[in-house]
Amino acid sequence: MFKFYHRLAAPVFVLVAAILTLFSPDTAFAADQLNSGDTAWIITATALVLFMTLPGLALFYAGLVRSRNVLSVLMHCVAIACLMSVVWLVIGYSLSFTDGAGANKLIGGFSRLFLAGVGTDTLSGTIPENVFFSFQMTFAVITPALMVGAYVERIKFSAVLILSALWLICVYAPVTHWVWGGGWLADMGVMDFAGGLVVHATAGISSLVIVKALGARHGFPNDVAPPHNPGMVAMGACMLWVGWFGFNGGSALAADGAAGMALTVTHIAAATASLVWMLIEWKKYGKPSLVGLVTGTIAGLATITPASGFVGPVGALIIGVAAGLVCFKMVQVVKTAWKLDDSLDVFAVHGVGGSLGTILVAVLCAPMFGGLGLPEGATIGSALGVQAIGLVATIVWSAIVTFILVKVTAGLTGGLRVREDDELEGLDITSHGETAYRLD
Amino acid sequence: MFKFYHRLAAPVFVLVAAILTLFSPDTAFAADQLNSGDTAWIITATALVLFMTLPGLALFYAGLVRSRNVLSVLMHCVAIACLMSVVWLVIGYSLSFTDGAGANKLIGGFSRLFLAGVGTDTLSGTIPENVFFSFQMTFAVITPALMVGAYVERIKFSAVLILSALWLICVYAPVTHWVWGGGWLADMGVMDFAGGLVVHATAGISSLVIVKALGARHGFPNDVAPPHNPGMVAMGACMLWVGWFGFNGGSALAADGAAGMALTVTHIAAATASLVWMLIEWKKYGKPSLVGLVTGTIAGLATITPASGFVGPVGALIIGVAAGLVCFKMVQVVKTAWKLDDSLDVFAVHGVGGSLGTILVAVLCAPMFGGLGLPEGATIGSALGVQAIGLVATIVWSAIVTFILVKVTAGLTGGLRVREDDELEGLDITSHGETAYRLD
Amino acid sequence: MFKFYHRLAAPVFVLVAAILTLFSPDTAFAADQLNSGDTAWIITATALVLFMTLPGLALFYAGLVRSRNVLSVLMHCVAIACLMSVVWLVIGYSLSFTDGAGANKLIGGFSRLFLAGVGTDTLSGTIPENVFFSFQMTFAVITPALMVGAYVERIKFSAVLILSALWLICVYAPVTHWVWGGGWLADMGVMDFAGGLVVHATAGISSLVIVKALGARHGFPNDVAPPHNPGMVAMGACMLWVGWFGFNGGSALAADGAAGMALTVTHIAAATASLVWMLIEWKKYGKPSLVGLVTGTIAGLATITPASGFVGPVGALIIGVAAGLVCFKMVQVVKTAWKLDDSLDVFAVHGVGGSLGTILVAVLCAPMFGGLGLPEGATIGSALGVQAIGLVATIVWSAIVTFILVKVTAGLTGGLRVREDDELEGLDITSHGETAYRLD
Amino acid sequence: MKFVMAVIKPHKLDAVREALGATGVEGMTVSEVKGYGRQRGQTEIYRGAEYQVHFLPKVKIEIAVADDKAAEVVEAIQNSANTGKIGDGKVFVYDLESAVRIRTGEQNNDAL
Amino acid sequence: MKFVMAVIKPHKLDAVREALGATGVEGMTVSEVKGYGRQRGQTEIYRGAEYQVHFLPKVKIEIAVADDKAAEVVEAIQNSANTGKIGDGKVFVYDLESAVRIRTGEQNNDAL
Amino acid sequence: MKFVMAVIKPHKLDAVREALGATGVEGMTVSEVKGYGRQRGQTEIYRGAEYQVHFLPKVKIEIAVADDKAAEVVEAIQNSANTGKIGDGKVFVYDLESAVRIRTGEQNNDAL
Numbered sequence A, B, C: 001m002f003k004f005y006h007r008l009a010a011p012v013f014v015l016v017a018a019i020l021t022l023f024s025p026d027t028a029f030a031a032d033q034l035n036s037g038d039t040a041w042i043i044t045a046t047a048l049v050l051f052m053t054l055p056g057l058a059l060f061y062a063g064l065v066r067s068r069n070v071l072s073v074l075m076h077c078v079a080i081a082c083l084m085s086v087v088w089l090v091i092g093y094s095l096s097f098t099d100g101a102g103a104n105k106l107i108g109g110f111s112r113l114f115l116a117g118v119g120t121d122t123l124s125g126t127i128p129e130n131v132f133f134s135f136q137m138t139f140a141v142i143t144p145a146l147m148v149g150a151y152v153e154r155i156k157f158s159a160v161l162i163l164s165a166l167w168l169i170c171v172y173a174p175v176t177h178w179v180w181g182g183g184w185l186a187d188m189g190v191m192d193f194a195g196g197l198v199v200h201a202t203a204g205i206s207s208l209v210i211v212k213a214l215g216a217r218h219g220f221p222n223d224v225a226p227p228h229n230p231g232m233v234a235m236g237a238c239m240l241w242v243g244w245f246g247f248n249g250g251s252a253l254a255a256d257g258a259a260g261m262a263l264t265v266t267h268i269a270a271a272t273a274s275l276v277w278m279l280i281e282w283k284k285y286g287k288p289s290l291v292g293l294v295t296g297t298i299a300g301l302a303t304i305t306p307a308s309g310f311v312g313p314v315g316a317l318i319i320g321v322a323a324g325l326v327c328f329k330m331v332q333v334v335k336t337a338w339k340l341d342d343s344l345d346v347f348a349v350h351g352v353g354g355s356l357g358t359i360l361v362a363v364l365c366a367p368m369f370g371g372l373g374l375p376e377g378a379t380i381g382s383a384l385g386v387q388a389i390g391l392v393a394t395i396v397w398s399a400i401v402t403f404i405l406v407k408v409t410a411g412l413t414g415g416l417r418v419r420e421d422d423e424l425e426g427l428d429i430t431s432h433g434e435t436a437y438r439l440d
Numbered sequence D, E, F: 001m002k003f004v005m006a007v008i009k010p011h012k013l014d015a016v017r018e019a020l021g022a023t024g025v026e027g028m029t030v031s032e033v034k035g036y037g038r039q040r041g042q043t044e045i046y047r048g049a050e051y052q053v054h055f056l057p058k059v060k061i062e063i064a065v066a067d068d069k070a071a072e073v074v075e076a077i078q079n080s081a082n083t084g085k086i087g088d089g090k091v092f093v094y095d096l097e098s099a100v101r102i103r104t105g106e107q108n109n110d111a112l
């Protein structure tokens, strides 16, 4: 409520600017003006994306595990959110979004450690840089949190913290720089509007690597417990859906028709994928389930993410259908064919979805599919090539680096897994000393 | 995060516009400018209204049923949200908001099927049309979802989907066009700021028609189970309340004092109706209940909805008191006198509330009640007439068409109801193969 | 959706204004322009802060009590929200934010009772006054609701309502006027960006006074029940965190870099305090708990609140560490040394946190700590003095007046406490006639 | 006295309660249990993976009755809980040595 | 040995536990149950509609004791669980043939 | 017939179920209970305050068996539920007078 001197100043500023502009064609100048509408939306989007993790994703995952591990899953998500935020401030943001000078194609620099040099007047486009920083921070929070789904119900809490922090610096920051920070993939014109590569592919692939090293839950595959609370799963999924408006819509970094279209196609893809998943279950098992329906929602959201700034409503319908069909199939493949206990299907839903969308966008951004158009000078073919390169690079980097980080973490924690007794008794009481439901 | 060429362009645009306007009185031109602040708010309002249904309404309803039907209720709400979104894109929006040429007084046209012709630059007033489309979509999602409360715990899932889709096209779209799409009620100057007629009256009346055809739950009225989780009911109600700021405040389609006043009166009416309901229970039964308190909240919110753009704070207090008294009474009437198992009181709360507000606004919009003023050239009397005509037309149309649609749906699904065994065993396991709480 | 004549008018207005300004240096005039971006953000912030109470705080507290008192806690929070909103409209806002003429240093006047004279065009800075009113209302709602944590599981519902209403008028309104309404503390230049004094100190101190009069729960300290649902606690804490972006970020009353910085430091302090609390538990008890982690979150948020508009990211880290250490310690002190059953630690977390931040800001706002600067003409020393005076005044006033109000309330309700049988049987069934969980 | 313990399908509880009321049973104690038997568990499918749920929800009813009423009570339960489908449950009877009503201290049959 | 089974009001559990401790009972098993009896159910009112809740929450306590301690245990429960109000519950006693402590294999009285 | 009632640690349920299956037990009834015994309760710490949780989660298993199988069943439970740690639980056996299968009306051993 404190009065700011600049409060009064601001309007004058705008007007002076306006006047000057009347006589100067320097549009760059105009571009450097703060736009309060854009700022209002991106601040809101920041809150929405934080809401995706806290409590959206946390509840989505917590409902899928058995009741003796609920709190451990919530703990993973909240603690990751806290730790990643600090790591992002200290170094993550700087590595991702500043100029890396000689190494700039690969990684950013150190000029923004602790957000050095960013005040209330530092702008990034038409919004304050501190808002851009915070918006990006919420992405850095949710990405490692997505991986929680892979290792629930058996991992040491210390391993979760160490692995997530290392991963943010070594996997997330570089890939973010490549794609959004002016790195080599950005130079190639790769299309990743809101994180098909940066968020979903990195998390999905890394999850598989972690699971391979960690091993399956006791009883997998035939005797693991079913979701303890599908209603909690649905609640979390709904919050993820709503928050995703900020995730994709906010990635336009403005409150305009581009944000509106991103929001529109995001919603349509989510709705379509949900219905497709529902219909598959209905046909295949005779009953459509709530868990299935909302899993389709997440699959649709992950798949549209990289494409959300490039495709139109019709493209969104196509992406929704593809997401439902492919992700449903992949869930089976991972668990049945590959026999990997990616417990909550991070790879099949996020990894596959994000990758699928990364490829599809090259086609569906074309006007003939109602898309918003290919990058200047690109053809569908050339775009496909660039997207494929981006995808492969992301996969390879994520896999190799995560493999190393898992080894390091295992070393530091004396093994990633809790004792078998503790796994059987449940992580809530053995790792955190708490009981989830005391309904007497 | 992708850079848009138009990002840079926008500001120039604005300024060029500004300059031009300096020399042109053509305000229409100005009206066609994108306002980033208005856009930021309506995008946010869209997220808030989606949040009302997912998970707000879903939780509100799910907490009121017994534990063996929780998941089915959540499933109804989420699946309806998905299906209605697609139907809205395909045809609903076009029928509601485009020019129906010769039939325009009754129904819109087909020019916006699949959002044809809407790009990132297409405006609707001061906001992108895709944002207006999405904002309206969230209304089209919640309205059929409101009706879930009428038929829970006994209806076939297939019937829910078919009936909702048909209803959106045949009941919701026409009435929306009449009132907001330039149809005959709009021409008469009917006042319905955010959906007293379009949303609450249509859903409330239709609920009664559905219940009449579907029949009561096993054990009604003396032996149905009480709400299984009042805390979940309250959580959902709180989310509905917060989301309603977007519902009513967003209906101003701008971030201005009109939106602010709509939000203010919405909040005051909700708070007042809650307290009134609480006091009635306290006096009548000796104990004020949580379920009662939050039912009052929803009654207040539904009742202020049509009036939220026309009345002042004092009018809001009056509407809140009226909502609490009348809706409380009607809940009893429907269940005891009419013996209708409108299970979660959709008619008594939404139908009655929306209708009540539709009538009261004609009086309370008058300056003498601190209202924002009657429509130009109208008197309280004339306004009352118009509102009454709108209400009767909405009721008659909703009742007749829903009656037909129910018959059609029953035909397609071989009866609306599940088998009695399944009803007793619960829809969660029998319709969806899932168990809601597995707390061991 | 209703068309407003002023819809069209607005743009013209802006432009006319612009033109005039080109020839007039009267910046005050410019300052009186509505800024749609600022308005969009503050409307959103209003929704976020309401979301903090409903359902954020309600769930946070409800999860901490035993299952037979869950509904009573939710009831307290929702009913307080309703009643405070009405009281705020009737008199609270006017006493807090209008000119009190002769008494203005101490209290505001009556010119805004029932929001008299506020229309859709009345501005407060760059936003409509009705938006400012509503934003402030959400603060007036959450402050008495915070005190619920002190008296849960044993207080009469009638006492909750009476005490809260009196408190809002006699404690909250005056202190708000002193600090934000142009009263004597504002004149001294006290720094309280978003309510360290106004919200957290008043509620924290008053809680102790209430507890002293009310007495401890049956079984305290050795035999009270542990939190019945830590997952619910975490869910509520996450919602509080997200909502706090509106609380602190919205207090900038604009969508600009000041709001962005407030949001950034708020997030960093919350994350840091959470980690600190977690580490203390880990070291001290061998296991980090979810309840502990999120209690740290709230401590960090409360502590940064007064400082959020004045410190930088580094200051936020320091505040986060201090909040974790000090609040953790104080929780023990209150319960073990002072033997006070401040059941959910309102004083130790909010009172102490808010006070701590109020003092720390005087130091950390200094540029040498990356702060945004001391008030004009102030030194760290002088600022410390002013902050201390503000804190002492707030504590003394809150304590004395609350003491009197508790006596009055006890008189009106025939004692604050429910009968012991009822306390043992639980307030849900005995005060509200409801059962929280019916999972059969 | 006898102690009758029955395990039935949850949705049959109301029917059984009424049937017992008809036989003049004044009280009973009910609890939620999980049953394992011929009926085998149900398989629930989540995300295409089949979960073998070994234990099915059942309701346990405990009734202390006077010796001469036992047979009647067992029969009442049997008739009212019967759906003819596997998993209907069992009725067990064993000997009850003594019963006391806490409130009054009444003993045995008077306590029921 | 005897097996004592008591049904009491939930909020009396702590009192009973302490009373039993005083008599030297080393262990017991407790479960949440729902009771039906003279007390009849409570009616809960939601949105003005009365819901007849037939079953009330109760707590069941099971204690295996040596023959000679049975009487004392029953009395302890009776005294500590008594509120004098209807619905206080019952104490049942029946014969226990054998007991084993899983951990050690100790038998009967040694197992308690 | 005999009625075997065992109280075990929750995470041992699967092991016991399998062991019982091996002995040819066709059915059982399981419920969640809370146990009090030598193991004492656990202390949970919330916000630095220690909460003495007197009752620990346990699982109760009830099995009606033919007389001659009782010993074998008890042994199977004992072996499969044993962790050697305090709190493993108990197995109680008492006499069962009659059993009926609701679905078919089969009596006693045929009903199991």
Ligand SMILES: Nc1ncnc2c1ncn2[C@@H]1O[C@H](COP(=O)(O)OP(=O)(O)O)[C@@H](O)[C@H]1O
Pocket: D007, D034, D035, D036, D037, D038, D039, D040, D056, D058, D085, D086, D087, D088, D089, D090, F026, F027, F028, F029, F030, F062, F063, F064, F065, F101, F102, F103, F112
């Ligand atoms: N030997 C047993 N001891 C205790 N309870 C049993 C036993 N056998 C079955 N039950 C209980 O009876 C229920 C029904 O038994 P089941 O064999 O599935 O069907 P049916 O009773 O029709 O033969 C089981 O779920 C279980 O709870």
Ligand SMILES: Nc1ncnc2c1ncn2[C@@H]1O[C@H](COP(=O)(O)OP(=O)(O)O)[C@@H](O)[C@H]1O
Pocket: D026, D027, D028, D029, D030, D062, D063, D064, D065, D101, D102, D103, D112, E007, E034, E035, E036, E037, E038, E039, E040, E056, E058, E085, E086, E087, E088, E089, E090
């Ligand atoms: N015949 C019975 N068999 C088993 N449990 C019983 C029986 N009668 C009563 N109970 C249990 O005892 C509880 C109290 O009995 P009730 O008749 O309500 O009050 P009181 O014990 O004071 O007479 C009941 O809720 C029920 O759980």
Ligand SMILES: Nc1ncnc2c1ncn2[C@@H]1O[C@H](COP(=O)(O)OP(=O)(O)O)[C@@H](O)[C@H]1O
Pocket: E026, E027, E028, E029, E030, E062, E063, E064, E065, E101, E102, E103, E112, F007, F034, F035, F036, F037, F038, F039, F040, F056, F058, F085, F086, F087, F088, F089, F090
């Ligand atoms: N006398 C008893 N009567 C009924 N149940 C008992 C009795 N003693 C112990 N139990 C049950 O057995 C469980 C384990 O007993 P405890 O003494 O803690 O360990 P142990 O069985 O290893 O001696 C207890 O939690 C309780 O559920």
